[in-house]
Amino acid sequence: MLNYNLPINVTKDYSEINFSTVDPVLKINLRGKNREFITKIGKILSIIPPTDPNISSGNENLNILWLSPDEWLLYSNDKIDPVNLHAYLNNDVLEEKLYNEISLAKLGSITNVSDHWVMINLKGKNIFELLTAGCPFNFNKFKNTKGAVTQTLLNHIDVIIHNKDINDLNIFVRRSFSEHLFLWMNDTAARI
Amino acid sequence: MFLINCPYCGERDQSEFSAGGEAHIVRPKQPTELSDDQWAEFLFMRKNIKGVQFERWNHIHGCRKWFNMVRDTSNDKIHTVYKMGEKPPIK
Secondary structure (H helix, E strand, C coil), X not given: CCCCCCCCCCEEEECCEEEEECCCCCEEEEECCCHHHHHHHXXXXXXXXXXXXXXXXXXXXXXXXXXXXXXXXXXXXXXXXXXXHHHHHHCCHHHHHHHHHHHCCCCCEEEECCCCEEEEEEECCCHHHHHHCCCCCCCCCHHHCCCEEXXXXXXXXXXXXXXXXXXXXXXXXXXXXXXXXXHHXXXXXXXX | CCEEEECCCEEEEHHHCEEEEECCCCCCCCHHHCCHHXXXXXXXXXXXXXXXEEEEEECCCCCCCEEEEEEECCCCEEEEEEXXXXXXXXX
């Protein structure tokens, strides 16, 4: 049984830095190589997965993040009612449709990773001060590019960072590392 | 610490990468016909030279793709990077 309960459920406020875990949202890993796969995803979701590196595409409900030339992460913007969470995620129509039309048709693979990644939202002017304290990535261009995506290390932990808007980003971290990363962010933000 | 230009993601810090040893080692077509010494030569023996070396690297904390690199091991100068399956651009 998938575990959708968040390991951390708090909001932290520091000077110009605000971060919190986001209620579980649907996250699906998309893998495929050929043009048919990309066309099919585009037809089902009405969003074309980006083929250029380090960017994302999306609409008001869904985002598709570029992870590698043949891998993308799809996540929803909708917060899900916790009472109906299991019912929603287990019977999700979107996932079923993707699975039937892509995995079963052998165009690519569709994997529900909703419980695999924990999403932390960061807002505020000083969020990049926090990130550069533990990250080897150069954020100079990234922070001014809306929709930019990067996979890198933060405090030696693998993360996916999605720049939603100016001074508003989502960090995806593996569930088992999420509590440790959150504690580190908390500690570092307090010193900025 | 140095920067590596991943052919898929662009320039990243070396800490995001993992070295995968010498590149362009061809697997024998008939392993069963080799002697133990010949098999050990293929499996374990690597050049590890001081100077320009052809290497495999993996962007393990990024796109997780393998690629090849021509690097001078004496000063970490990277001459070029190229994708798996491509021929080395320099000799």
